[in-house]
Structure formats: C-alpha cells, structure tokens
Amino acid sequence: MPVSTSPQxxxxxxxxxxxxxxxxxxxWLVGLCLIVLCWRVISDNTMWVFVEDAGRQGSDLLARMVxxxxxxxxxxxxxxxxxxxxxxxxxxxxxxxAFPVAFLAAxxxxxxxxxxxxxxxxxxxxxxxxxxxxxxxxxxILGPGVLAGIIAIALRSIGFVxxxxxxxxxxxxxxxxxxxxxxxxxxxxxMNYGVLPQVLPAFAGISVYRWDINIRESTVLGxxxxxxxxxxxxxxxxxxxxxxxxxxFIMIFATVLxxxxxxxxxxxxxx
Amino acid sequence: MSSPSMLxxxxxxxxxxxxxxxxxxxxxxxPKGQVLALIGPSGAGKSTLIRCVNRLVEPSEGRIALxxxxxxxxxxxxxxxxxxxxxxxxxxxxxxxxxxxxENVLSGQLGYVGFWRSFLRRYPAPAVAxxxxxLERVGLSHAIDKRADALSGGQRQRVGIARALLQxxxxxxxxxxxASLDPKTSRQIMRLIRELCAERxxxxxINIHDVALAQQFADRIVGLRAGRIVFxxxxxxxxxxxxxxxxxxxxxxxxxxxxxxxxxxxxxxxLTLGVAT
Amino acid sequence: xxALQAASSEATFDSARMHLARQGQWxxxxxxxxxxxxxxxxxxxxxxxxxxxxxxxxxxxxxxxGASRGLNFIAAFAQPDFLTRQRDILxxxxxxLTMTLTSTVLGVLLAIPVGLGxxxxxxxxxxxxxxxxxxxxxxxxxxxxxxxxxVVMFGFGPLAGMLTLAFATIGFMAKLxxxxxxxxxxxxxxxxxxxxxxxxxxxxxxxxxxxxxxxIGLSVYRLDINFRESAVIGxxxxxxxxxxxxxxxxxxxxxxxxxxxxxxxxxxLLCEYASSYVRRWTQ
Numbered sequence: 055m056p057v058s059t060s061p062q063x064x065x066x067x068x069x070x071x072x073x074x075x076x077x078x079x080x081x082w083l084v085g086l087c088l089i090v091l092c093w094r095v096i097s098d099n100t101m102w103v104f105v106e107d108a109g110r111q112g113s114d115l116l117a118r119m120v121x122x123x124x125x126x127x128x129x130x131x132x133x134x135x136x137x138x139x140x141x142x143x144x145x146x147x148x149x150x151x152a153f154p155v156a157f158l159a160a161x162x163x164x165x166x167x168x169x170x171x172x173x174x175x176x177x178x179x180x181x182x183x184x185x186x187x188x189x190x191x192x193x194x195i196l197g198p199g200v201l202a203g204i205i206a207i208a209l210r211s212i213g214f215v216x217x218x219x220x221x222x223x224x225x226x227x228x229x230x231x232x233x234x235x236x237x238x239x240x241x242x243x244x245m246n247y248g249v250l251p252q253v254l255p256a257f258a259g260i261s262v263y264r265w266d267i268n269i270r271e272s273t274v275l276g277x278x279x280x281x282x283x284x285x286x287x288x289x290x291x292x293x294x295x296x297x298x299x300x301x302x303f304i305m306i307f308a309t310v311l312x313x314x315x316x317x318x319x320x321x322x323x324x325x
Numbered sequence: 326m327s328s329p330s331m332l333x334x335x336x337x338x339x340x341x342x343x344x345x346x347x348x349x350x351x352x353x354x355x356p357k358g359q360v361l362a363l364i365g366p367s368g369a370g371k372s373t374l375i376r377c378v379n380r381l382v383e384p385s386e387g388r389i390a391l392x393x394x395x396x397x398x399x400x401x402x403x404x405x406x407x408x409x410x411x412x413x414x415x416x417x418x419x420x421x422x423x424x425x426x427x428e429n430v431l432s433g434q435l436g437y438v439g440f441w442r443s444f445l446r447r448y449p450a451p452a453v454a455x456x457x458x459x460l461e462r463v464g465l466s467h468a469i470d471k472r473a474d475a476l477s478g479g480q481r482q483r484v485g486i487a488r489a490l491l492q493x494x495x496x497x498x499x500x501x502x503x504a505s506l507d508p509k510t511s512r513q514i515m516r517l518i519r520e521l522c523a524e525r526x527x528x529x530x531i532n533i534h535d536v537a538l539a540q541q542f543a544d545r546i547v548g549l550r551a552g553r554i555v556f557x558x559x560x561x562x563x564x565x566x567x568x569x570x571x572x573x574x575x576x577x578x579x580x581x582x583x584x585x586x587x588x589x590x591x592x593x594x595x596l597t598l599g600v601a602t
Numbered sequence: 603x604x605a606l607q608a609a610s611s612e613a614t615f616d617s618a619r620m621h622l623a624r625q626g627q628w629x630x631x632x633x634x635x636x637x638x639x640x641x642x643x644x645x646x647x648x649x650x651x652x653x654x655x656x657x658x659x660x661x662x663x664x665x666x667x668g669a670s671r672g673l674n675f676i677a678a679f680a681q682p683d684f685l686t687r688q689r690d691i692l693x694x695x696x697x698x699l700t701m702t703l704t705s706t707v708l709g710v711l712l713a714i715p716v717g718l719g720x721x722x723x724x725x726x727x728x729x730x731x732x733x734x735x736x737x738x739x740x741x742x743x744x745x746x747x748x749x750x751x752x753v754v755m756f757g758f759g760p761l762a763g764m765l766t767l768a769f770a771t772i773g774f775m776a777k778l779x780x781x782x783x784x785x786x787x788x789x790x791x792x793x794x795x796x797x798x799x800x801x802x803x804x805x806x807x808x809x810x811x812x813x814x815x816x817x818i819g820l821s822v823y824r825l826d827i828n829f830r831e832s833a834v835i836g837x838x839x840x841x842x843x844x845x846x847x848x849x850x851x852x853x854x855x856x857x858x859x860x861x862x863x864x865x866x867x868x869x870x871l872l873c874e875y876a877s878s879y880v881r882r883w884t885q
Contacts, residue, residue, distance in 0.1 A: 105761060190848065237409070239436060
C-alpha cells in the first residue's frame with residue numbers, strides 16, 4: 055500500500071511501496087555497474103592517444119572532403135545503376151523465396167508443426183545475419199561482382215519479408231478460409247482464394263518497404279567487393295581521395311531520400 | 326418421415342480439446358427436400374453440429390452418412406468431393422472481401438476445377454454461365470465486377486447463397502443466415518433460401534436464433550440445448566412449454582415474440598462454448 | 603458532357619461484360635483498366651529486367667570454381683568449430699556485447715532530447731528543423747559508413763564502434779519517439795497545463811507516461827539491432843566479433859565462421875525472447 059501512517063498518525067502517500075523502491079534502486083545500481091564495467095572494457099581496448107587527436111583528425115577530414123570533386127560524379131552513374139539493380143533484383147529474388155517460407159511459417163497455413171519450426175529457423179537465420187556478412191561469404195564463394203550482392207540482399211530479405219508476411223497471414227479473418235474449404239477446394243486453392251487476397255496489400259507494402267531498405271544496404275556492399283557504388287567508395291577511401299568520398303556520400307544521400315519518398319508514396323497508395 | 330433419408334447422424338458427439346462438451350448423442354435423419362431449422366440458445370452446439378456434417382469440425386464420436394456415403398471416414402480428395410455436395414452459407418457472409426462478386430461466386434466451383442484453372446480464373450463456360458444465372462436469380466447480375474466489400478449486408482448474403490448453389494449441392498448447411506441483417510432483409514433472405522430449396526429439391530439445415538422466422542420458413546424444427554436434442558417436430562408443435570425446455574424460463578405467452586434472440590439463457594456457464602453460434 | 607460520356611461508356615462496358623458472362627465468357631477485371639497503360643507498364647518492367655540482368659555480368663568460370671567452397675561452407679554448419687579460435691571468438695563477443703550495451707544506453711539518452719526537439723507539437727520551428735536534420739543524416743548512412751569515418755577519427759577499436767552505434771541509435775530512436783510524441787493525446791497535456799504546471803512538469807506528467815512503454819520496447823528492439831550491427835562494423839576496424847568473422851572468412855576457415863554465425867543467431871534469438879517479454883511487462 056502506497057499510503058501508510060506516519061508516527062504522528064498522519065497518512066503519508068508515496069508513489070511506490072518500500073519494497074518496490076528498494077527493488078528499483080537495486081535494478082538501477084546493477085545496471086549502472088554493468089555499464090561502468092562495459093566502459094572499462096572499451097577504454098582498455100582503446101588507444102587514447104588517437105582519441106585525443108580526434109578533433110584535429112575530424113577537422114582535417116572535413117577540410118579534405120570540401121569542396122567535393124564534382125567531376126567525379128560522371129564516373130559514378132554505372133556503379134549507381136549497379137547499386138539500384140542489386141537492390142531491385144535482390145529484393146525480387148528475396149520476395150520469391152520469402153513467399154513460400156512465410157506460408158510454411160504461419161500457424162494457420164503450415165502443413166506441419168515441424169515444417170513450421172524449420173521455416174521459422176530459416177527466417178531467424180536470415181534476419182540475424184547482416185547482408186554485408188552474406189556478401190562477404192558470397193564474394194569468397196562466387197567471386198566479386200554484382201551477383202554476390204544480389205544474392206546477399208536476397209538472403210537477408212527472406213527473413214524480413216518472411217517474418218512480416220507470416221505475421222500478416224496469422225492475422226487474417228478465418229471465416230472466408232472456412233467458407234472456401236467448405237466448397238471442397240484443395241489446400242492450394244484455399245490458399246489462393248481464401249488467404250492470398252487477404253494478405254496481398256500487406257505483402258505489397260512490406261516488399262516496397264524492404265526495397266527501400268535494400269537500396270540503403272546495397273550502397274555499402276561494394277566495401278567487401280560485392281559490386282555497386284561501394285566499390286568506388288572503398289577505392290576512394292583506400293587512396294585517401296576524400297573529395298571523391300564526399301561526392302559519393304552526396305549521391306547516396308540523394309538516392310536514399312528519393313527511394314524513401316517513392317516507398318512512402320507507394321505504401322500510402324496501397325493502404 | 327416417410328421418404329428415405331439423405332443425411333443420417335447417429336450417435337454424433339463432439340468434445341473440444343479444451344474439454345468443453347459441445348454435442349452428445351445426436352440422432353438425426355433428414356429426408357430429401359426437407360428444410361430443418363435448428364434452434365437453441367447461444368452455445369447449445371448448433372454451429373458445431375452443422376460444421377461436423379461437412380467436417381470443418383471433426384466429430385469426436387458417431388457416424389454421419391450422406392446418401393449412403395460415410396462422411397466421417399473420408400479424407401483428402403474423397404472428403405473434398407463429398408464437400409461439393411454440401412453448400413454452406415455463413416452468418417458473416419464469409420465472402421473474400423478483395424475478390425469480385427463473380428470470383429466469389431465462382432469459388433463455389435473450386436471442388437470441380439483443377440488448381441491452375443482456378444488460379445488463372447479460367448473456369449469452364451457452363452460454370453460461368455451458371456454462375457451468372459444464379460447471380461441473376463438472386464438479383465445481383467449488375468454487380469459482377471464489384472468488389473465484395475462494396476456490397477450491403479443483404480447483397481453479400483445473396484452472393485454467399487449463389488456461391489453455395491454453384492457447388493450444385495444436394496444439401497445446404499446454413500449457419501445463422503440472418504444474424505447480421507435487419508428484420509426485413511432477414512425475411513427476404515429466408516424466403517429466398519426456402520424458394521431455392523424448393524426449386525432444386527435441396528435439403529437444408531438452418532441454424533437460427535429467431536424462433537418466429539424458423540416457424541414461418543421451416544418444415545421441421547429441432548431444438549438443441551447443451552448439446553442434446555430436446556425437441557424434434559413440426560413448427561406448429563412448438564409451444565411455450567417446449568420453448569422453456571429449450572431456452573429456459575421466460576414469458577412465452579405472447580407466443581414467439583419477434584425478438585426471440587434476446588432470450589436470456591439458463592444454460593450453465595460451464596456448458597456454453599466460447600465461440601458464437 | 604465528358605463525364606456523361608465516360609459514364610455511358612462505362613455502362614456499355616459493364617453491359618458487354620454481363621452479356622459475355624451470360625454466355626459463359628468471363629475474365630477477371632484487369633488491375634489497370636486502360637490497356638495502353640497496362641501493356642506499357644508490362645513492357646517497361648520487361649525492358650528493365652532485360653537491361654538489369656544483362657548488366658549483371660557473371661563470371662561463370664569463377665562461380666564454378668567457387669562452387670566447391672560453397673559446399674564446404676554449407677558442410678561447415680554441420681560441424682562448426684568453436685574451439686580453434688576460442689580466444690578470438692570470446693574476445694570479439696565480449697567487445698560486441700559491451701559495445702552494444704553502452705551504445706544503446708548512450709544513444710537512447712541522446713535520442714530523448716533530439717526526439718523532443720523533432721516533435722512538431724512541442725518544439726519551436728528552428729529546433730525542430732535542426733533535430734530533423736540530425737535524424738535524416740543519421741538514418742541515411744549505413745552504420746558501416748559512419749564507422750569508417752569514426753575509425754579515421756578515433757582510431758581502431760571498440761570506441762569508434764560504440765560511437766557509431768550510438769549515432770545510428772539516435773536517428774532511429776529519435777524519429778520514432780518524435781512520431782510518438784506527435785501522436786499523444788493532447789487532452790491530457792491540456793489537463794496538466796490547466797493545473798498551472800511548467801514545461802518540465804508537463805513533460806513529466808503528461809507526455810512521459812504516454813510514450814514511456816513504447817520507448818522501453820523500442821530500446822530493447824534497438825539493443826537487438828545494435829548487436830547485429832556490431833557484428834558488421836568490425837569489418838572496417840571498429841572492434842567486435844565482426845573482425846574475427848572477417849578474418850575467418852578471408853582465411854576460408856568456414857568452420858569457425860559457421861560457429862560465429864551460429865552464436866550470433868543464438869544471441870539474436872535470445873534478444874528477441876527478452877524483448878517480447880519486456881514488451882509484455884511494460885504494457
């Protein structure tokens with residue numbers, strides 16, 4: 055009870071009980087200790103000489119980046135086209151693979167609970183691993199190039215699209231599905247007529263949203279050799295050509311803004 | 326019942342995994358062309374009963390036979406084939422909102438056509454012509470390209486009826502067809518179902534809350550209470566006393582008031598199902 | 603007049619479809635009514651696919667060569683090797699986890715003022731624009747790009763990584779927080795203001811109770827994201843498990859890579875359970 059009686063017999067109101075206050079205090083203390091401990095680990099692994107230098111390094115970097123070398127932009131159109139292709143084709147491939155996975159993972163459409171666990175496993179694995187890691191792996195397997203980028207984006211998209219889609223499938227109205235089943239339709243027909251029309255808008259929205267994210271991600275895949283504008287970025291950084299780097303940054307910034315705008319417009323139109 | 330029965334339920338019972346007993350010892354036989362109204366309080370097991378017939382709900386015991394074919398033993402393609410003979414009409418219409426009216430009606434043919442045909446919407450011409458004829462019959466031929474969610478409640482129920490009839494069924498299972506409709510539309514829909522049953526010699530089991538509608542449109546009334554049949558007879562035989570055994574104590578002397586679904590039930594709480602009937 | 607014509611052509615179109623349907627001829631309505639637009643779009647998509655696929659340029663000889671390596675990698679998942687590089691893995695993991703925690707705390711603390719400033723209903727215009735600008739920059743650039751800059755400034759190691767993740771957290775959290783604040787029920791704010799409360803008191807009694815549960819939920823979600831990202835920024839030298847992973851992949855030590863990936867997946871799964879638990883608890 056937050057209301058207690060003081061020794062003088064006056065009622066006293068507190069927000070929390072004594073016990074709750076103690077628990078809160080302990081939780082804060084533990085949290086704080088944990089953060090101090092973490093900070094120790096980080097500071098032990100840091101060369102503080104460099105950090106003291108950070109301000110100078112930063113202003114130095116900025117001075118080298120400005121003014122941007124605008125002429126370099128002409129050589130970026132091809133890599134930019136590659137980047138867009140990686141994002142778009144990767145998204146398309148990812149969607150194609152995510153679609154069946156989502157149906158297998160949704161509680162109301164899965165053929166068996168074991169299949170469901172497997173599908174959920176695929177989704178978690180794909181979601182946990184960043185597209186850059188997939189790209190690193192694929193570059194060692196397939197060799198550097200756009201193909202590795204496309205597949206990396208696709209593999210990462212499976213989890214994202216699959217998760218959101220299977221959640222949408224689990225939220226559909228069950229009665230139309232029941233009605234279609236009652237007509238003597240086969241399993242696939244029930245999916246096609248009862249389930250699919252209900253999740254189609256969500257599916258389109260999710261896909262466009264993922265495409266927008268993928269544009270962002272595909273700009274850096276080149277850092278590990280998987281094609282796109284990241285290759286130029288990597289080369290410029292390695293040669294310390296910071297005035298080229300700033301041009302690339304501006305290009306990326308503009309592309310991401312445009313793709314975000316398109317995605318927002320399309321999603322708005324669908325819903 | 327003089328004519329041979331087409332649907333026979335013997336000893337049918339259903340217990341849900343939660344332990345709720347929905348149906349026990351249902352003995353029922355339905356002759357060809359008979360319209361049977363199933364009345365009873367919410368949670369009496371009406372919905373469960375008709376869903377057991379087309380196996381949307383698996384009965385836990387007993388046998389159900391349609392025209393000599395044992396439904397309870399079927400599975401896979403055989404079950405789908407049997408379901409074609411049983412058209413079902415739902416309380417909330419159960420149309421697929423984002424499909425057009427025509428697609429909704431044609432989905433009644435799904436048990437007859439293969440997957441790719443249905444996926445590409447390439448239905449055989451006789452089926453399409455029949456679908457159109459049915460839409461004309463229920464007065465909606467002008468709306469074939471409208472989306473189902475653009476229709477009013479009564480119109481949607483008509484589409485639901487057309488879909489069930491396109492299955493070319495011998496039996497109609499009708500689950501609370503009027504519960505979401507106003508009194509006038511309810512009557513129109515019940516009359517339509519009645520007429521269609523007569524035209525096509527269909528037998529029908531209609532779950533209905535509204536006792537007055539049941540008396541007016543059915544050949545036979547079966548009262549269900551707590552999963553057991555407590556009355557089976559002609560509509561005229563339904564007296565205040567019998568209504569009391571079905572629904573519990575209430576002033577029945579005005580004889581079938583229009584708002585029979587306001588009836589308070591005396592069913593023990595443990596027996597009522599969580600699902601709406 | 604035009605409208606009337608359009609209506610009548612619509613009517614003839616409908617009656618033509620009805621007539622065909624009566625004869626058993628029926629096709630679903632196309633999604634796009636205008637056939638020229640429909641075919642134009644289809645053609646444009648086809649053209650794009652041809653051009654895009656044409657510019658992919660696959661070196662099939664190299665792919666064939668790598669195929670066996672691909673199989674090795676898949677096989678490695680059956681026998682992940684946790685032990686050979688145990689020390690590297692443990693150090694990397696510890697670094698990743700500490701970076702994740704500190705960066706999330708720092709990021710959320712910094713995101714709160716930025717989020718307040720980016721909510722149009724409580725912030726004056728100049729502050730609003732500045733805060734929105736910070737959010738836009740932080741959200742546009744991938745963590746890895748920020749990490750490159752921070753590594754140049756602060757040197758190799760987890761400090762750069764922590765700052766990177768904190769910076770990314772600001773954009774993410776502040777945007778969602780600002781949207782939340784813009785959606786709060788204004789009646790409650792007015793009620794508190796009517797009691798004569800000052801700006802801080804209003805924030806504490808009217809805004810905070812409304813956005814707090816979601817803020818906590820989002821923080822836990824961001825913790826999860828930060829851990830996943832911490833596995834990546836090591837590639838450019840910003841510390842964490844990513845460096846270990848990068849080394850193992852470039853040495854083709856796929857059994858070690860598989861072990862690291864499995865650990866990452868397990869930790870992400872754990873985070874997900876924790877966050878669903880926290881969300882249930884705060885609501």
